[in-house]
Amino acid sequence: MSRYALLLAPYANRVYADQAPRLATAELAAFGVALDGSAGISDISVMSLGGVDYLSFDASLSARDIAYVSNLSSAYALFERVDDELLRPVGLTPLARYDSDLITIPKYAGKTNEQFTKLVLNLTLLASGSASRMLDGGITVLDPLCGRGTTLNQALMYGYDAIGVEIDGKDVEAYKLFLQTWLKRKRLKHSADLVPVRRQGRRAARRLEVTMAASKDDHKAGAVQKLVVLQADTTQLDGLLRGGVADVLVTDLPYGVAHGSYDDGGGISRSPLDLLERAMPQWLPLLRPGGAIGLSWNLKVAKRELAEDILIANGLEIVRHEPLDHRVDQGIERDVVVARKVG
């Protein structure tokens, strides 16, 4: 067993940074389930060395374990502690199929913080039947309220396929433009098409289909990643997506502040949980058995118990973590709930 010290990434967002060590503690504990060492990760605490905060923990990390922990959303550098005084660097080997600007360039009102998005994706993957395959690819991530694609980009970064649903056509168009421009600038082989989808003779949605590869060789070998974004109402997905397409569902519910959730009549409803209640019957069939759901929402407009009740009423099992609630700004106090599809 060794003692490790993990240096957390400095954050652009001060509000989130203040709470990062606590969130990282909960996230690191969740990584324990996927590690080779049966003892997992223990004694996680925040410690200060030379005036800098580190997350300290005990573990016996194999190379594969280090590859897992390297994906912690706030990981910056890892050290093994020697004689409690010295730090020996341990190289991190994160899943990073593309340059990091795929994730960091997009900036727009309503964007979900990218480190936080990665944290929720990680917790959901680790709670799912795909936890043991996290490093191996072949996973599909669904974000059924995808905005301009923060979750989808993180899934692509991990080498996964991604599916999004977004009601706002401007968001879908802006995402297509960003992705196409980025892929062209990086000289990566791809195709991107936005086409109408008809249901019972009427236009029901638009579908953005992107195929991309990380290199020319990958493209030649057919090792491509697929991304689909439907411009549609997430509560009316009948027939638009195949059942069991996704291994995990990760989404940030509308905050009920600046941008609400659209109801059937096109009006704005303030409670994201009304939307969740109506959407769950549409979302669940899209998840494979063993799949997991990770949701974040604004505690100021909807209590945690109510969010959990909706998931439990739909037959899901809540996966417990250390507290993950945190303040985003005056109007938003965000929390996370992760649940597993059982049976």
Ligand SMILES: C[S@@+](CC[C@H](N)C(=O)[O-])C[C@H]1O[C@@H](n2cnc3c(N)ncnc32)[C@H](O)[C@@H]1O
């Ligand atoms: C909190 S934002 C998600 C932001 C996203 N994670 C990002 O970083 O771009 C919630 C999104 O849900 C979308 N939305 C609200 N109601 C919807 C509905 N009924 N169907 C599909 N999308 C909906 C909103 O347009 C908004 O883009």
